Amino acid sequence: MGLPRLLVRVSLALLIIALVFAPLWAGNFGVYLIMQVMLLSIFALGFNLLLGYTGLLSFGQAGFFAVGAYAAALILLEVPSLLLGIAGGVLAAGLAAVILGYLSVRLTEIYFTMLTLSFGMMIFSIVTRWRAVTGGDDGLTGIPRAPLELPFISVDLSALPNYYYFVLLVTLLAIWLMHRIVNSPFGLTLQAVRDSGVRAGFVGLPIRRYRLWSFVIAGLYAGLAGALLAPLERTITPIYSHWIYSSEPVLASLIGGIYVFAGPIVGSVLFIGIKEVVVRSTEYWMLVMGVIVIALVLGFRGGVLGRFQGQQKGD
């Protein structure tokens, strides 16, 4: 490993302290941006469990993101309890991931990618056309930032900084959990499946079951990111289920590095950061992003962190 452990720990601690005090130094817009980064990080971490660790490129993750967002929104519009809304969103996305994953992991490579693309777009079609439930093209509006109901206390989250702390806590938990997952025997097995599915099968591993688990975890993370987005934006529309939106975790992971744990997180910071900086000077931020993507694929396939750590897989 490239960096000394102590240095990593100290910088992580400093980073978390800075994030805890963010409402003091970043202002409302800064806090909002940091939350965008955190949601994309969760989304991309889940996605990269599939791509970086399992070797499966999904282009339908926005579908699970949207299931999480719409389910959370529908619950919150009925019952003002944040935990219930978020949990409902995550569960709904997990359920969708179990069903669609069961079918998807039968295929690999380009066929897997095409199948996830079509599943994602099926969800998009449902979200756009099922007006009675989803509001069609207009989406759902007026989603409340409901209070956090704990056993003896109810925490008001309607102010942005309050909600920020909730999202920060959930994000840190999600990152910690993913770190545990990829470093567990399960995570190592996924990498074995990625590097050679045939060999992994020969030593007796149930490959499909591992791929399915990976798929479901990715779906749960996408659903969590979506569920957290609904009370943040208070409005959700079908664009969150479109395949173009599925490309965001793809780009974030690629920019940061798909073979390093923190790649998707660093990539999310850079993705949101670059977009924000470029949008200030020109409306053509996609052009800049496109050039970056092309340069990354041609020259730096390990992403920013891969270069740093001297890991260059995929060459």
Next chain:
Amino acid sequence: MEIYLYQGLIGLTYSMYLWLLAAGLSIAFGVLGILNFSHGALFMLGAYLAFTFYGVLGLNFWLAVLLSALSVAVLGAVLERFFLRQIYNLDLPFQLLLTFGFVLVFDDLVKMAWGGMFMIPPMPPFLSGSVPIFGRPFPMYNLFILFVGVAVAVGIWLLFDKTWWGRKVRAAAWNREMGGMLGLNVPGLYMVVFMLAAGLAALGGALSIPMRPVTPGLGTAMIIQAFIVAVIGGLGNLRGAFVGAIVVGMLTVYSTMLFPLFELFLPYVVMAAVLLLRPQGLLGGR
């Protein structure tokens, strides 16, 4: 009853656009092994260029269509020579991502050059008007598109199956190294094949301008259609792409008519069903 037949003809017209679009995608995948995400963007570029040549500069319609197809073919040569050539040996995700980078770049370049407005140029006079079919007026332009679609299908089939050049391409596609060892100029063949694929996309786009508005989102809308068609027919399978185009065209027209609520949904269901039951596509052999 006649309305169904009439709608079938309308559907076939749409199928021919899908065919022109998916043909290039299939050729590029079948020969180069690259699934080109930016194929829809090339279709869009063809449409914008034809709009400029024909609708703005007032060139002859045929000349405008030809020029836009040729320009995009030249762009295809540049893309192949300087970008695709470097990624033939990479894993699939990186190949897809590179071409997705093109999508982002082309979308914004088109906005820069042409702005975000909707534009429909006038129908070329000699193709306007209609002929009565099944008791209803059928646009002349649709007949023309049907004719072009079939002509392109026959042309491509002759080119790949009956010419010496087509044989060389098939040899290079079947085994790149062996082809090179037998003295084929494989890189050169690949470049021309990709030019052909790009030119076909642009031809489809150019011919679509009197029928549908040219907008910056056209590329992303079309690439999904192209994927559906190519997957249904079998990725890389040209005849399959023709059949897939007809399936999707018919499905779109009849579902819009009979169950409009599911018109968006159904093509994806067929796509997923084909992938799960016959990943090699309706016409793919094993």
